[in-house]
Amino acid sequence: MNDPLGKVLSAEHAAVYAYGVVGARTKGALRTRATAGFDAHRxxxxxxxxxxxxRGGTPPEPAPTYPLPFEVKDQSDAVRLATLVEERVVTAYLELxxxxxxxxxxxxxxAMQExxxxxxxxxxxxxxxxGMPAERTSGSPLVKIEPTPVPAVSP
Structure with missing residues (x-):
């Protein structure tokens, strides 16, 4: 799919699905947060x-299910999944x-800010x-800037 709107819609379909899983594995304040995320993505x-x-296009339909990147067994896994989902959705909006x-x-x-x-x-x-590789955050700059030698000035 080359259409940026279709790509972000597909990402939102997947996010809605994943938040259903997150909501099922959380309770209390985390469930409230999961419900808010679900509602926002929906x-x-x-x-x-x-x-x-x-705009005259045909929106992509959601898949019946989406593969999860790991098994979500408890609240800790649900929090990890919600974080990953948000990061992936933000990345999906880069092209748009x-x-x-x-x-x-x-x-x-x-959408990226939210x-x-x-x-x-x-x-x-x-x-x-x-969209940037994780190793870019290790403290090393994106572009290495070497100092330019300054020629000595004679009096």
């Missing part, structure tokens, strides 16, 4: 579907953030910028 999914139809259409760029930026905020709420740590 609303974004519905908005994307309508936008694609409005570069679209020519300013309204799509705004939509992508808002996803990053939810990810941080689940796991308050800052990792790599979405």
């Amino acid at each position: 609303a974004r999914r519905d908005r994307l579907r309508a936008l694609i139809v409005q 953030a570069a679209d020519e259409d300013a309204s799509l760029r705004r939509l992508a930026a808002q 996803g990053a905020t939810r990810a941080y709420g689940w796991h308050p740590a800052v990792g790599a910028f979405p």
Whole structure:
């Protein structure tokens, strides 16, 4: 699929599915947070579907199930899954953030901000910028800048 809107819609379909699993493995305040994440992704999914139809496209349908990256046995696994889901959804919006259409760029930026905020709420740590390899956050700069030797000036 080459359509950035279709790609983010597919990511939102997967997020809604995963949040169902997260909600089933959490309770109390974590269940409340999972429900809020589920509702946010469902609303974004519905908005994307309508936008694609409005633009004359055919929105991709959700899969009946989605493979999870690991077995979710307890709350700890659910928190890890929710964090990963948010990080992956944020990454999915990167291409849309570069679209020519300013309204799509705004939509992508808002979705990325919301996803990053939810990810941080689940796991308050800052990792790599979405789409960047994790080793980039090890303290090494993205671009190594070597000092330029300055020629000596004679009086």
